Amino acid sequence: xxxxxxxxxxxxxxxxxxxxxxxxxxxxxxxxxxxxxxxxxxxxxxxxxxxxxxxxxxxxxxxxxxxxxxxxxxxxxxxxxxxxxxxxxxxxxxxxxxxxxxxxxxx
Numbered sequence: 001x002x003x004x005x006x007x008x009x010x011x012x013x014x015x016x017x018x019x020x021x022x023x024x025x026x027x028x029x030x031x032x033x034x035x036x037x038x039x040x041x042x043x044x045x046x047x048x049x050x051x052x053x054x055x056x057x058x059x060x061x062x063x064x065x066x067x068x069x070x071x072x073x074x075x076x077x078x079x080x081x082x083x084x085x086x087x088x089x090x091x092x093x094x095x096x097x098x099x100x101x102x103x104x105x106x107x
Contacts, residue, residue, distance in 0.1 A: 066072055
């Protein structure tokens with residue numbers, strides 16, 4: 001963890017983009033309420049209020065946003081291929097586990 005003074009935190013926050021500042025405020029507010037026992041009804045009311053304000057009308061697309069910059073230029077076909085390979089590997093592992101345990105595969 002980084003040690004920062006209050007003034008350094010304020011300076012760092014001032015350099016954030018408006019969207020990042022809003023997210024930070026929501027995070028701080030959420031953490032402040034964590035021990036307050038927020039009810040499902042309160043969360044639904046807050047979601048409805050945000051929806052009424054248009055907060056969900058144009059969400060930011062996550063398309064081509066990756067945690068690692070090294071894969072930022074992956075094409076849709078490449079991504080689908082990798083997902084397919086993982087799914088086939090997973091399916092084969094399940095078949096192998098079923099064979100080892102003697103369980104019949106249900107379909």
